[in-house]
Amino acid sequence: MKVLMKGNEALSEAAIRAGATLYFGYPITPQNEIGEYMSRRLPTIPGGAYIQAETEVASINMVYGAVSTGRRAMTSSSSPGISLMMEGISYLAGAELPAVVVSIMRGGPGLGNINPEQADYFQATKGGGHGSYRMIVLAPASVQEMTDLTVLAFDLADKYRNPAMVIADGNLGQMMEPVELKDSYPNNYDHSDWALTGAKGRKGHTITSIYLDADEMEDYIHKLYRKYGEIERVETRHEEFLTDDADVVIVAYGIVSRVVRSAVELLRAEGIKAGMVRPITLWPYPKAVLRKLADTAKFFLACEMSMGQMVEDVQLSVEGRRPVYFYGRSGGNVPTPAEVVAAVKQRM
Amino acid sequence: MKVLMKGNEALSEAAIRAGATLYFGYPITPQNEIGEYMSRRLPTIPGGAYIQAETEVASINMVYGAVSTGRRAMTSSSSPGISLMMEGISYLAGAELPAVVVSIMRGGPGLGNINPEQADYFQATKGGGHGSYRMIVLAPASVQEMTDLTVLAFDLADKYRNPAMVIADGNLGQMMEPVELKDSYPNNYDHSDWALTGAKGRKGHTITSIYLDADEMEDYIHKLYRKYGEIERVETRHEEFLTDDADVVIVAYGIVSRVVRSAVELLRAEGIKAGMVRPITLWPYPKAVLRKLADTAKFFLACEMSMGQMVEDVQLSVEGRRPVYFYGRSGGNVPTPAEVVAAVKQRM
Amino acid sequence: MQKVFERPKSLNDRPFHYCPGCGHGIVHRMIAEAIDELGLQDRTVFISPVGCSVFAYWYFETDNVQAAHGRAPAVGTGLKRANPDSIVISYQGDGDLASSGTAEIIHAAARGENFTVIFINNAIYGMTGGQMAPTTLVGQATSTSPYGRDPKFAGYPIHISEMLATLKAPRYIERTSLNNVANLSRTKRAIKKALDMQNKGEGFTFVEVLAPCPTNWGLDPNESIDWMESNMMPEYPLGVYRDVKTAEVKS
Amino acid sequence: MQKVFERPKSLNDRPFHYCPGCGHGIVHRMIAEAIDELGLQDRTVFISPVGCSVFAYWYFETDNVQAAHGRAPAVGTGLKRANPDSIVISYQGDGDLASSGTAEIIHAAARGENFTVIFINNAIYGMTGGQMAPTTLVGQATSTSPYGRDPKFAGYPIHISEMLATLKAPRYIERTSLNNVANLSRTKRAIKKALDMQNKGEGFTFVEVLAPCPTNWGLDPNESIDWMESNMMPEYPLGVYRDVKTAEVKS
Amino acid sequence: MTYEIILAGFGGQGILFLGKMIALAGMIDGKEVSWIPSYGPEMRGGTANCSVVVSDRRIGTPVVTRPNVLVAMNRPSLEKFESTMQPGGHLLINKTLIEIPHTRQDIDVTYLEITGLAGELGNPRMANIVALGGLIGRVGLVSRDAVIEALKKELSGKKAALLDLNLKALDAGQQAALLPA
Amino acid sequence: MTYEIILAGFGGQGILFLGKMIALAGMIDGKEVSWIPSYGPEMRGGTANCSVVVSDRRIGTPVVTRPNVLVAMNRPSLEKFESTMQPGGHLLINKTLIEIPHTRQDIDVTYLEITGLAGELGNPRMANIVALGGLIGRVGLVSRDAVIEALKKELSGKKAALLDLNLKALDAGQQAALLPA
Amino acid sequence: MPMIAINEDRCKGCSLCVRVCPTHVIEMGKHLNAKGFYPAVYTGGKCTACKVCALICPDICIEVFK
Amino acid sequence: MPMIAINEDRCKGCSLCVRVCPTHVIEMGKHLNAKGFYPAVYTGGKCTACKVCALICPDICIEVFK
Numbered sequence A, B: 001m002k003v004l005m006k007g008n009e010a011l012s013e014a015a016i017r018a019g020a021t022l023y024f025g026y027p028i029t030p031q032n033e034i035g036e037y038m039s040r041r042l043p044t045i046p047g048g049a050y051i052q053a054e055t056e057v058a059s060i061n062m063v064y065g066a067v068s069t070g071r072r073a074m075t076s077s078s079s080p081g082i083s084l085m086m087e088g089i090s091y092l093a094g095a096e097l098p099a100v101v102v103s104i105m106r107g108g109p110g111l112g113n114i115n116p117e118q119a120d121y122f123q124a125t126k127g128g129g130h131g132s133y134r135m136i137v138l139a140p141a142s143v144q145e146m147t148d149l150t151v152l153a154f155d156l157a158d159k160y161r162n163p164a165m166v167i168a169d170g171n172l173g174q175m176m177e178p179v180e181l182k183d184s185y186p187n188n189y190d191h192s193d194w195a196l197t198g199a200k201g202r203k204g205h206t207i208t209s210i211y212l213d214a215d216e217m218e219d220y221i222h223k224l225y226r227k228y229g230e231i232e233r234v235e236t237r238h239e240e241f242l243t244d245d246a247d248v249v250i251v252a253y254g255i256v257s258r259v260v261r262s263a264v265e266l267l268r269a270e271g272i273k274a275g276m277v278r279p280i281t282l283w284p285y286p287k288a289v290l291r292k293l294a295d296t297a298k299f300f301l302a303c304e305m306s307m308g309q310m311v312e313d314v315q316l317s318v319e320g321r322r323p324v325y326f327y328g329r330s331g332g333n334v335p336t337p338a339e340v341v342a343a344v345k346q347r348m
Numbered sequence C, D: 001m002q003k004v005f006e007r008p009k010s011l012n013d014r015p016f017h018y019c020p021g022c023g024h025g026i027v028h029r030m031i032a033e034a035i036d037e038l039g040l041q042d043r044t045v046f047i048s049p050v051g052c053s054v055f056a057y058w059y060f061e062t063d064n065v066q067a068a069h070g071r072a073p074a075v076g077t078g079l080k081r082a083n084p085d086s087i088v089i090s091y092q093g094d095g096d097l098a099s100s101g102t103a104e105i106i107h108a109a110a111r112g113e114n115f116t117v118i119f120i121n122n123a124i125y126g127m128t129g130g131q132m133a134p135t136t137l138v139g140q141a142t143s144t145s146p147y148g149r150d151p152k153f154a155g156y157p158i159h160i161s162e163m164l165a166t167l168k169a170p171r172y173i174e175r176t177s178l179n180n181v182a183n184l185s186r187t188k189r190a191i192k193k194a195l196d197m198q199n200k201g202e203g204f205t206f207v208e209v210l211a212p213c214p215t216n217w218g219l220d221p222n223e224s225i226d227w228m229e230s231n232m233m234p235e236y237p238l239g240v241y242r243d244v245k246t247a248e249v250k251s
Numbered sequence E, F: 001m002t003y004e005i006i007l008a009g010f011g012g013q014g015i016l017f018l019g020k021m022i023a024l025a026g027m028i029d030g031k032e033v034s035w036i037p038s039y040g041p042e043m044r045g046g047t048a049n050c051s052v053v054v055s056d057r058r059i060g061t062p063v064v065t066r067p068n069v070l071v072a073m074n075r076p077s078l079e080k081f082e083s084t085m086q087p088g089g090h091l092l093i094n095k096t097l098i099e100i101p102h103t104r105q106d107i108d109v110t111y112l113e114i115t116g117l118a119g120e121l122g123n124p125r126m127a128n129i130v131a132l133g134g135l136i137g138r139v140g141l142v143s144r145d146a147v148i149e150a151l152k153k154e155l156s157g158k159k160a161a162l163l164d165l166n167l168k169a170l171d172a173g174q175q176a177a178l179l180p181a
Numbered sequence G, H: 001m002p003m004i005a006i007n008e009d010r011c012k013g014c015s016l017c018v019r020v021c022p023t024h025v026i027e028m029g030k031h032l033n034a035k036g037f038y039p040a041v042y043t044g045g046k047c048t049a050c051k052v053c054a055l056i057c058p059d060i061c062i063e064v065f066k
């Protein structure tokens, strides 16, 4: 049965139904509904806990501790708060811990504003934290996906023992749409070979990210990168819309993809063969799809609510075989279908 | 007159002679000599202060305050500590403040180790912090450059009212080489139209990074990006070595560029026309140079002490016109000339 | 006829953006009066925090800087070390100071930074819509303690003035309230004294002000004052927690 | 003939990597003994901090986790909330706990997290080569206070036990020292008591141990004990700063 | 058909609830719907508005910038949003609190004593439901049945006692809107 | 010619200072030089080593992985680094503290009572300078004059009193190295 | 004669001045101001210029005269 | 007869056991151990098995017997 829910709340409920009954976070707009929802629900669930952390630095490290036990746990924040988690995210990746971080992006840099933006793409996908590591990044485009991809984030995190992020702009967090939730989502990952549950009848487990020796560290990093390679092969997700015969491929994720879909329809109505690729995983990025479309498309347009971040991944995918253009809005402005249409026509 | 100095100490002395007599930082290997040097020197200089901050989060915000007065100030750290500065760096960019951050990279992710790596490239150049912003990033390759580029970092920071980072691996911080220092470096930037010196005989100045209104914020971001465009046009720096006739262009920065230089010589001795491009500014990146060399070179090899980060900028520069390969070492291992030679030959 | 009370000149004429009955406006005015009375306007750098008072810089006719959430004391350290002649005021809420900026306030106090912190304790996160703060009372319902603050999950309120008083460097620490005329006067006196001490180079000065947030308490301004008196003031005893001259400490 | 003192079984046989005369080894052994005596080995999760004891997990035959610098109390919060049956020990140095992790320790204590913190106060940053810590004494020379800690730049030492004792939730706070036999015994007793209280669900327990770092003090191990007695112990009074049962607090 | 709706007024006038009821009713009608508040910094300023889209087709952005339905519950709302309306759109004005006239000639305007009618029902806080009645009476963007179902859903449990009053308010609004202005 | 040198021993044997003196002397000789300590985690373990490069040409990496000059001041150092040496390289062994023999046949080896000679001079902490004498006596990688100038530079001010003893240690090492083994 | 002047346009109707005035010469108005609040009004009379209304007014709406 | 056994290979020569032994039956050795330290040695005799040497030994080198 569909219910009408806010993105932030639907996401929270989905996390709970996926077994994430431990939440650690610090308030920040536009994602406060997540913490508020959790603070209402979790104290009523056996074993559940909502802990309001003292800072975002503490939040992510509480998650580090909680998921070390093998249980599901999450945190959420928005841009400045996510920046404060960069050390912790690097530690999670370095210690191979399956945590889920929800990022509801707002305007930046600095204090910026609380309007929606998509300007934390680089931070999420390239390594806002230190060291060579990768985080799985999922980008919902509807309230329904706020729930589905959150559940998927927990599953992928558990499957690969890797942090996963659900990233959305403030609109997706704040808006209501009809959404269908399952009563519960399976959570059958066996963590008994590494989780910290007390060394009863077994040798102690250790969770760490230090490797003093250069060769040992290098081997470990290579092991991580084999895992990342596997994730790239198996877990890349995207959606295509009218790309089969497209001369113009517009690439957009999250809320912008919805605008672009409207724009594609308008362009088609005018006889312009436009199509859209929507990356669902921002890392791993659907490079192969774009590369293939470069065989037939005349040009690409990356459309973002930033000054141009994902456009680099489009360029890296297309490898110079077709022009890649960029159209973006910032500060909380959402591109309109008409703007996108104009941006396409201007490049024709 | 040349003196033999450690990279970390030479950099510190250069900063002082460039007028940066305010240092705020927190200990972390392999850059402790910077704080230690500053703690010896600054208390003896009028108006100088060494403040050991409680955390790296505090360090960067102390710098934020200090440079708000128009004076020169700096902080330094290494990978996990730099991660903790991401929010602050985004604020510095958002408030257009001329701060210098020194990053002496070590092994990651997580606690990693204290060996040299170059795996914080993405974080420095793409936006480890939130929002659309850019930081000037300078990469020395010798102790001499640890001083010269530090002075340059202060100048560029002042000229553009933008944070600038000097980024080096642990080797460059720890090694001694002969270095020539000037007695002092000019520091003639006029900040009187914005600096916080007390509103005597003028209206108050305000330093902030909030713009509530979407359009206002967007205008402001566009203003920042016009500045960034100017920096890209005017301040991109690189060094070339035997690229004129090069079939193989190896791209490397920092300590690795020295290894690659040796490798190029070995390759030339074997009759292979190799050359090197060394980006000195990592942002802005010397894209045009690489793009031009793609006219003549057969392929490119990015060589880094990471799992492949700068290689993306090489790819973005070359735009698919030639193959771009990658050779990297991690965990504290430094590639040897022989390895680089082998890596080149393997791709021929 | 003579005007015996008017707007201080360190405040411009812009109307405050605060809710009706909010404590921020009252304290802003007092700070401005103290600046005026001590003649500090053209040396003052005012630090706006992240919180409802993030835009305090809209009002103060001084130099202004906006600091990241919780970091005002670090920013103040930088400002003051770079320009010891300036008068630095770090204005912070309880989320900003007692949660996000715990390390920064404690270490600035421990170092004895020569600036003044005005701490607006309204037992809640105003700006973000009424979440629990470290100073929220046990049993107090907020948007993240909907069943009332439960010590099992959220522990007990932190007493910042008492905590800072365990440090040696601070010179002056007082907790006051905005609930009645006597305490309003005490608050004003405390702020002025703190700024005066800073001006004389005494060191770290700190004034905690218990203040109402009618909007997020879900009360009207009048009820808020009552609630403050019957709930906040018993938990947070008013008074001077430190008052020493540098000379006394040195000896 | 009977062995009356031997290696506790919660420690494996690996030799410690610490310098001669370092306090970490002594306290590791005591913790292991307490774990053994209370029968907690197979429920214990030991948190290694960033500091010389970053590799404490090399030794403890329990579950282990290594936490980011200063974040052990946050990690401990996550561990314990996720698994309330576990026994969580957050082992931290003074740089880790009193500087980097100021906010984390204070808020874990304020929430009354039911775990035990062992705080090794050696008044210096051991691992990174002897920089000044928040607990460094006035006048003490370190690699970042080469002229001796000067209150003008670096303020005064922070007294963590006293500071945490301003909070309501902590159940047990004691400061001990490793300087002589009586204090060694007291330290051991305190650690055991803290773990026992945790096991009984009492809440937050905290043992601060004054410990020598001969290497970075530039003294031999013997001189270090003397220095501890004549300099550290006067600054940091030993004793129990809190000892209440939950029942007492509730009433 | 796609209704792109902006509902605007003071904080406390129940604007967000009004929006949610429209969206919920649209959902019950089998339409695609979205709702989003303006969660901006106006919070402290005491104004509130939200965007609702009700459509037969997949919805692009939920943020309405050019509404074809506008409910102005107070004067600042009218001043702020009237000019952004699509030609041919519907504007519902709370005549009780807005003393100035509309200015656009290319739209369909309904003046309703929204707050007044709510006051007559004994509870000025019912204004939002009166407005909802007005909307279905005049614009018909969602069905009356669906609205009633939506109200029943939301006003359950402790709030069930309020249902009757809400239905009365709905009727009052709907009937008033059907009268010639 | 490029000397790629590893100096290794216990902490406290003055290894880093020895390296610095070689680099400084090389600089005075007009050579390209670099010095880098192994700043790794061994810190707590009590071992210390550093890499020094003295060359006629621009120096690539300062980290020496295949030395052509090795000074082993204690047994663990010999065991750790001997195998990494380039064929034809020079190995200087502190015979006083190392009771095992070298194993490589393709290198040039000098056994010297480094700590012993320093002890004879009344200060075992002079071992590093004895080793430096040994190096210039046997390998000649930097000039004696340059070394003396370097020592004078470093041992100025309060440390000037130590210069004499250092020069004696240098001589002792140099002469001993010139004797047939 | 002592008196106060209330800037009604700026008043947010919090009524704190009414709460504290010892002589009860302020009351809440019955008309909305431009901001949508019912502003305080000075009823005249026994004002003593004690200033406490001004001291508590969060929006600095009150000037006091003597 | 009470006595102690010192694991000399593990001893780091810190001498803290010597400092605390009330009966002075431990002294520092004159030979280096494999780690390069001069280890403590039990001189035999009046040990009372009071255990304080073991309590302070940072490297758990001492076992006590009774």
Ligand SMILES: Cc1ncc(C[n+]2csc(CCOP(=O)(O)OP(=O)(O)O)c2C)c(N)n1
Binding pocket: A026, A027, A028, A029, A056, A080, A081, A084, C050, C051, C052, C053, C069, C092, C093, C094, C095, C096, C097, C100, C120, C122, C124, C125, C126, C127, C128, C133, C213
């Ligand atoms: C790093 C970071 N975390 C969180 C926020 C969101 N935030 C803004 S204001 C605030 C709390 C404000 O509460 P308080 O300091 O008590 O001030 P008040 O509004 O009550 O005056 C928070 C958590 C932020 N802007 N930055």
Ligand SMILES: Cc1ncc(C[n+]2csc(CCOP(=O)(O)OP(=O)(O)O)c2C)c(N)n1
Binding pocket: B026, B027, B028, B029, B056, B080, B081, B084, D050, D051, D052, D053, D069, D092, D093, D094, D095, D096, D097, D100, D120, D122, D124, D125, D126, D127, D128, D133, D213
């Ligand atoms: C974020 C971060 N900052 C700094 C460091 C560097 N660091 C490692 S250990 C340490 C201090 C250790 O001192 P203390 O906690 O007193 O432990 P001790 O070594 O004295 O036992 C520091 C600053 C780090 N690893 N991570």
Ligand code: SF4
Binding pocket: C017, C018, C019, C020, C021, C022, C023, C024, C052, C122, C126, C127, C212, C213, C214, C215, C216, E044
């Ligand atoms: S929310 Fe509270 S603190 Fe913020 S302006 Fe309103 S009353 Fe004041």
Ligand code: SF4
Binding pocket: D017, D018, D019, D020, D021, D022, D023, D024, D052, D122, D126, D127, D212, D213, D214, D215, D216, F044
């Ligand atoms: S440096 Fe100090 S704290 Fe670290 S192991 Fe050595 S003595 Fe112990």
Ligand code: SF4
Binding pocket: G003, G004, G020, G021, G022, G023, G024, G025, G026, G046, G047, G048, G049, G050, G051, G052, G053, G054, G064
């Ligand atoms: S000045 Fe005093 S008497 Fe006059 S109105 Fe104000 S509070 Fe009342």
Ligand code: SF4
Binding pocket: C021, G006, G010, G011, G012, G013, G014, G015, G016, G017, G018, G039, G040, G056, G057, G058, G059, G060, G061, G062
């Ligand atoms: S105190 Fe000020 S704002 Fe409040 S009612 Fe009185 S005049 Fe109006």
Ligand code: SF4
Binding pocket: H003, H004, H020, H021, H022, H023, H024, H025, H026, H046, H047, H048, H049, H050, H051, H052, H053, H054, H064
């Ligand atoms: S047990 Fe007691 S008496 Fe025996 S050696 Fe140890 S300290 Fe001395």
Ligand code: SF4
Binding pocket: D021, H006, H010, H011, H012, H013, H014, H015, H016, H017, H018, H039, H040, H056, H057, H058, H059, H060, H061, H062
């Ligand atoms: S206390 Fe232990 S390590 Fe120290 S000298 Fe005695 S036996 Fe050796």
Ligand SMILES: [Mg+2]
Binding pocket: C093, C094, C095, C120, C121, C122, C123, C124, C125, C126, C133
């Ligand atoms: Mg508050």
Ligand SMILES: [Mg+2]
Binding pocket: D093, D094, D095, D120, D121, D122, D123, D124, D125, D126, D133
């Ligand atoms: Mg320490």
